[in-house]
Amino acid sequence: MISIKIFDNIPFVWVLVCLQLLVLMSAEFGFVLGRRTRTRILDSESIRIGPSVTATLALLGFMLAFTFSSVVGNMAERRQLVLEEANVIGTAYLRADLLNAQDREQIKKRLYDYLSLRVELVQNYEDASIPEIILELENIQHELWQVSVESARKNPTPVESLFLQSLNEVIDLHQMRIAAVFYHRMPTILWVSLLGLAILAMVIGGYDAGLIGGKRSAIATLTFSLAFSLILSLIVALDRPGSLISMVTQNALIDTQLQIERSLKQP
Numbered sequence: 001m002i003s004i005k006i007f008d009n010i011p012f013v014w015v016l017v018c019l020q021l022l023v024l025m026s027a028e029f030g031f032v033l034g035r036r037t038r039t040r041i042l043d044s045e046s047i048r049i050g051p052s053v054t055a056t057l058a059l060l061g062f063m064l065a066f067t068f069s070s071v072v073g074n075m076a077e078r079r080q081l082v083l084e085e086a087n088v089i090g091t092a093y094l095r096a097d098l099l100n101a102q103d104r105e106q107i108k109k110r111l112y113d114y115l116s117l118r119v120e121l122v123q124n125y126e127d128a129s130i131p132e133i134i135l136e137l138e139n140i141q142h143e144l145w146q147v148s149v150e151s152a153r154k155n156p157t158p159v160e161s162l163f164l165q166s167l168n169e170v171i172d173l174h175q176m177r178i179a180a181v182f183y184h185r186m187p188t189i190l191w192v193s194l195l196g197l198a199i200l201a202m203v204i205g206g207y208d209a210g211l212i213g214g215k216r217s218a219i220a221t222l223t224f225s226l227a228f229s230l231i232l233s234l235i236v237a238l239d240r241p242g243s244l245i246s247m248v249t250q251n252a253l254i255d256t257q258l259q260i261e262r263s264l265k266q267p
Helices: 012-039 050-098 101-123 130-154 158-183 188-212 218-239 251-265
Strands: none
Touching: 012 188, 012 218, 050 101, 050 158, 050 188, 050 218, 050 251, 101 130, 101 251, 130 158, 188 218
């Protein structure tokens, strides 16, 4: 069963504030350390670490770009899977018309229920309801498969095989979407490395500022730290399946749902 990470429920604003404070504290720690070091030496120029600061910031920028590209790629994958799932469910519904009259209406009705739950799963992203909805989806899959297999045994025709193929694709797409949303996440070690590198870059930058002359620009420090905090917060939001920023539109599924609903109402 799916388990949701506790950090997925932290509001975006709080993530931004916490990261901003962490970055500022890191820069302040480095600045104080650099200023104290400067008071104990005669020639501060002899231990300038400007190249180290530049290299660390360049590495941090590369890591941010790589991570951002990765989470955007995952988002694009989820968007494509929505379109594919809408197509396979629509195909399965149309092929159900070829089945015998005894099973046709039951299968079409359960396919509509299944599609409605798929839409509900994304529109009502709550920790308490997600496992229940997924379990109900899998129960409907099992029910549809059992009915379809029994129908195929009674009438072993190519038509039955076509529908079973479509139903198998529906089940496969469900598993692929679950994996894309809940399992294709950024590894914890990457988050730790990225955050550690950001802290290190801020400490070294503050240390270098303390060595130069013991003075700093509050506006520049705030602007610089806010930029990094915003980027890190955006990456966190894009990696979270329930975030409004990373929410993938379900229009393809909704359109298919409306089409099936109209079909069910027709005499």
